[in-house]
Structures are given as structure tokens and as C-alpha cells.
Amino acid sequence: xxxxxxxxxxxxxxxxxxxxxxxxxxxxxxxxxxxxxxxxxxxxxxxxxxxxxxxxxxxxxxxxxxxxxxxxxxxxxxxxxxxxxxxxxxxxxxxxxxxxxxxxxxxxxxxxxxxxxxxxxxxxxxxxxxxxxxxxxxxxxxxxx
Numbered sequence: 001x002x003x004x005x006x007x008x009x010x011x012x013x014x015x016x017x018x019x020x021x022x023x024x025x026x027x028x029x030x031x032x033x034x035x036x037x038x039x040x041x042x043x044x045x046x047x048x049x050x051x052x053x054x055x056x057x058x059x060x061x062x063x064x065x066x067x068x069x070x071x072x073x074x075x076x077x078x079x080x081x082x083x084x085x086x087x088x089x090x091x092x093x094x095x096x097x098x099x100x101x102x103x104x105x106x107x108x109x110x111x112x113x114x115x116x117x118x119x120x121x122x123x124x125x126x127x128x129x130x131x132x133x134x135x136x137x138x139x140x141x142x143x144x145x
Contacts, residue, residue: 094140
């Protein structure tokens with residue numbers, strides 16, 4: 001009897017974790033203009049799902065709609081108010097043809113200097129790509145820096 005209870009409890013916890021982890025890869029509802037066959041979407045969330053005091057993050061999702069692999073090199077800049085500007089390093093990622101890369105597993109996460117996930121609803125706060133280069137490639141391998 002106890003063994004069955006533990007099995008049910010284990011399966012319930014396991015199913016919940018699977019559901020949470022798969023949910024985290026979805027809900028990229030905000031879409032930007034396509035760039036050279038790359039569909040760009042994003043979401044702004046807390047770094048820790050259950051901790052509303054954790055830092056806010058921009059999580060990106062890139063979908064390569066091309067028939068060839070693409071190397072992408074990009075940089076993000078965001079500002080809050082008129083004086084605070086923050087810039088990411090240059091990020092490089094290769095996406096195979098007709099594939100998608102998204103969020104934490106792909107390193108497409110940028111932590112903000114606030115825990116306010118509604119920061120960009122404010123008129124004097126914004127973020128943008130200051131660089132977004134897409135290069136056709138035969139296979140996915142890192143770009144030279």
C-alpha cells in the first residue's frame with residue numbers, strides 16, 4: 001500500500017516538473033520583425049519562476065525559416081530612463097535549417113538590472129538589437145570573433 005502511494009506521489013511530482021519545464025519554453029508572445037529568414041520573439045519573465053523578487057530577464061526565441069543553417073551574431077542594448085543604458089556582449093549562435101533555439105538552454109537570456117517584468121511598458125524604457133547579422137553557412141560551427 002505504501003509503495004503505491006509513493007509511486008503515485010513520485011509520478012505526480014515528475015509530471016509537474018515536466019509540465020513546468022516544457023511550459024518555460026513557450027509563451028514567447030511578443031514578436032519582432034523577421035530578419036533575413038529569422039523569426040524573433042521574446043518574453044520578459046523573472047529569473048526564478050516562483051520568486052517575484054528575482055531579477056527580470058529578456059528571453060529570446062529565434063526560428064530559422066531558411067533552407068540552410070544560419071550563423072547569427074547579435075548584441076542587445078536596453079535603457080531605463082534617459083541616462084541608464086546597458087549593453088550585452090556580442091552573442092553568436094548557429095541555428096540549423098528549419099530549427100528553433102530559445103531561452104536558457106540556448107543561452108538566449110539577458111538579465112536586467114530590475115525585478116520589474118513590466119519595465120518596458122514604461123515609455124522611457126526600451127530595448128533593441130544594436131547588431132543583428134545573419135550569415136548563411138553550410139554547417140553549424142562558431143563564427144570567428
